[in-house]
Amino acid sequence: MKATTLLTRQHRKVEGIFKKLENGRVDPLPLLDELSNDLAAHMAIEQEIFYPAVKAVDEDLILEAFEEHSLAELALKRLLGTDPSDPSFKARVVATKELIEHHVEEEEEDLFPKVEKKLGEERLLELGKAMKVRFDQVVEAGFDAAVPKGFAKTSADVTKPRAKATSKTAKAA
Ligand SMILES: [Fe+2]
Numbered sequence: 001m002k003a004t005t006l007l008t009r010q011h012r013k014v015e016g017i018f019k020k021l022e023n024g025r026v027d028p029l030p031l032l033d034e035l036s037n038d039l040a041a042h043m044a045i046e047q048e049i050f051y052p053a054v055k056a057v058d059e060d061l062i063l064e065a066f067e068e069h070s071l072a073e074l075a076l077k078r079l080l081g082t083d084p085s086d087p088s089f090k091a092r093v094v095a096t097k098e099l100i101e102h103h104v105e106e107e108e109e110d111l112f113p114k115v116e117k118k119l120g121e122e123r124l125l126e127l128g129k130a131m132k133v134r135f136d137q138v139v140e141a142g143f144d145a146a147v148p149k150g151f152a153k154t155s156a157d158v159t160k161p162r163a164k165a166t167s168k169t170a171k172a173a
């Protein structure tokens, strides 16, 4: 599957989980678990593989994406630390969803079309394959293993310098 198709499908899945959380008709705890694992893995494959590979398409957009991931991760941590009976729980679900919605919109309407224009089908398939393998690994390991503890640093902060090095190596090769 093409990298952009894989990421778009994952976006739809996350939207579905948010919808269920907002409805409030099912136990939120398993949903939060699924949401956090999916989002940690989705952000990991973008930060570690996809963004470095497509950075040349629009460097500013990629830097912005790393920042938006940081904010989404912090919002998600606040949400995970909130008891579902807390009066602010639903508000935190909605606020986190809206942050992510905005980011997803930029990816799908701006970044992905540019990437699809610039990278060939073969390269997108190759990236998609590597990303799917890494996604499954991160989901399996879980949110806590994928993101730094506390609120001082996000997974984007940790990955960005490595992503830079990777893209330099890729350019040099
Ligand atoms: Fe993203």
Ligand SMILES: [Fe+2]
Pocket: 007, 011, 042, 046, 104, 107
């Ligand atoms: Fe994404």
